[in-house]
Amino acid sequence: MGGLPVYAPMTARLGTLPEPDEDYAHEMKWDGVRALAYVEDGRLRLVSRNAKDITAAYPETLGLATAVGGNDVVLDGEIVAFDERGRPSFEALQPRMHQRHEWRIARLMEAVPVTYLLFDVLHVNTAPAVAMPYTARRGLLNEIIERGAHWDIPPFYRSAGPHVLAESRRLGLEGVVSKRLTSPYQPGRRSPDWVKVKNVHTQEVVVCGWRQGEGRRAGMVGSLLLGVHGPGGLRYAGSVGTGFTEATLRDLAARLAPLARATPPFGEEPPREETRGARWVEPVLVGEVQYAEWTGESRLRHPSWRGLREDKDPEDVIREE
Template sequence: MGSGLPVYSPMLAQLGTMPEPDDCYAHEMKWDGVRALAYIEGGRLRLISRNAKDITAAYPETLGLARAVGGHDLVLDGEIVAFDERGRPSFEALQPRMHQRHEVKIAQLMTTVPVTFLLFDVLHVNAASSIAMPYTARRGLLEQLVERGAHWDVPPYYRDGGVHALAESRRLGFEGVVAKRLTSPYRPGRRSPDWVKVKNFRTQEVVVGGWKPGEGRRRGMIGSLLVGVYDQGRFRYAGSVGTGFTEATLRDLAERLASLERDTPPYDEEPPREEARGAHWVEPVLVGEVQYAEWTGEHRLRHPSWRGIREDKAPEEVTREE
């Protein structure tokens, strides 16, 4: 990562309800993007994803951040976000940026789908780690260190109550909020109750285990994806997803899944016969995200809708979010 800066893993939040008492927590908007740690050293920036991949090349408009930190060497935490036409963070809008590494195409996408790196924590400053500092001190330090730019920002957080913050996130059409205990240190690589994500709608990461051919307008394309999640090391079938796709998404998925074909279902338990009939099975390596209504008693997703591929997550990390 460079000669002076240690390697960190991002701290993770638990899914839950709004923690109390209110005055013990700050509340940040939950940005619907891709998590990234920024390593700034010697005036150069490297972006590292949650699963430790170098994603710097995908987001050239963020490179100027390295010149906006007063010459310090830093490790910063944040989310890379694309906004829709209404100004809301959009995971769907970000999809073409996440997968692209071709310089010319990236240059075109920077115009049509610009991104913003929203920073919310600082882990290291020059020769010193800051992870033991309380949240409020780290946020104050972050705001002092980073000069805002066209493609990076330190968004405000709420100190006037979680109910108000959640209502504001709903009004703005955001995914929800993250409540962070004011006194909490940064715990690299850990999912801690000091950070609680509270969602306005339910999302679930899934691993694709197969697909079924489409009919009617989708004849010759993928009709639905058969997905699963890991449960105590076992890969369990979680249902089929047939909505939320654009034609471009379906073409991209078909291309990705073609090389992953296998003869048998990858699940540790057989899917229902009627849902497995006519299915094409694939190695369970492609991770995506769905929005859904609820989990059924049979451990199936009810009314899931595809949101996009998650290249920042490993399949074995995908467990059911309660």
């Protein structure tokens, strides 16, 4: 595949419902893995936000290549797994995200099937679509795509922001993304034309170290020491010690062992009273936490671990305001 241009996904800014409402369309925010789909010569390639080829992890989506009307296209969407209540579940998706062994993927496909939810089109054959307004791109997407068992085009709602946000909350979803109707697609940019409005606070974090557990977790990872990038480099953001399963802790221990380093990786010295007994690691693993708020000392209050994010690069992790 070499004919289609390479794109970086456009991203949204965190905020509140934008105004005036009639200038925006509102989509549900899906709790999954962002992926661009390149369909060329009848073959599909899925690329993560940090430009990794993740096609092998989601073979049930390969049929999308025959559902684009014979076109060569670049599409944007979110890969999601659903829980037993039919809600997108980042936790359920975790084993799929990290798996590359064919036989294990085949077993996981039955236990944790995924759906690729498409919400944009960037390129069709030799013509870029990024300069088209949002509404025109959504119309083009519906013209091109034939829906399938493992890919779909979720609806969007015009002039109904408060209702859509309330419905997302009722359904237990993460929130909504509001997109300006006239906006072009701006590859690689975090644009004010797209605003994500969350029902819960989540934050991407860099794993910078860990402390050994006590009691039932003796000899295991007890908590992770976290960082986010800011002025002066990587900054200490607190620790997380809840939200882990035993399987998660074993996996983390295996990943952290070869990353050991002698000194903290922060741009400034972290507080000793909060990091006593820390075992530092190279800051290459990215995770996500749910939390209550940021404290005045720029620490995450009551964070809970949600999982690793192999689709994100450490240098892209900043505090979301």
